[in-house]
Amino acid sequence: MTNEAVQRTQHDGVRTQGREAIPEIARQLRAIDICMLATRGDDGEVHARPMSNNGQVEWDGSSWFFAPADGRLVAEIRQHPEAVATYRADDRFAWVAVSGRAKLVDDAEAKRERWLPELERWFPNAPDDPGVALLRIDATAAQWWTDQGDGQADLK
């Protein structure tokens, strides 16, 4: 950990790191396919739904998800782009929360590049189906709680 990171503001007694924490967060996320993605609705409620991480191998601070273009998730992030994706490890005590801002990426090339055959279970005609939206969430902060310790990172 860099000296700069050590000097960052503390919250709840845990030292806050910066973007140098991304490889460590990526290591935590590597084995977890499904997260719960929470967003704000227009009715004031906060909603969440399970989302596949699409076998993302090396997390670099941005997460990518496919979603129905006419569904509630896409409608919500158009109004309120702030979201949090939460992850839980299968095999040990490890929880990660990644807060960020979601953006719709309307780019056929990007959709094809990130497409995986197992997504056909949900979207049989994709990636070229206009009913399928691609979302990118750029992390602004992350926090984790594991059997090897807790941490948080400011990723802005």
Added chain:
Amino acid sequence: MTNEAVQRTQHDGVRTQGREAIPEIARQLRAIDICMLATRGDDGEVHARPMSNNGQVEWDGSSWFFAPADGRLVAEIRQHPEAVATYRADDRFAWVAVSGRAKLVDDAEAKRERWLPELERWFPNAPDDPGVALLRIDATAAQWWTDQGDGQADLK
């Protein structure tokens, strides 16, 4: 399912039930101790943290959590009471999201009644420690995705 429930609005192709779904949701939650609780921060970010359900045996539409009175969760729900608690089963494909409104319950009797010895790991002097807050989240909606089907309920 009642006829009235069948006639409720549909979202995303899933039939919406009402409060008659509470026993079914309780059955899903029974085996899951830890959820991720997501709330809105003043900075616009959405945050989440793992929270213990305190061995809640029979969920009746309200969830109870203990939290540090001076921590970020309590500060956030004072500003924005809307929250979502997300649950994942250990042993099968089952995810549940319970949206609701959080309220601080400043009642020593209620704290003592809901206290469990294992909470001393986090709060050694509780339940009578003023540094420990008790939160009740009254569900307004729930949604679930399981290997036996998906569903949603309007719990207002």
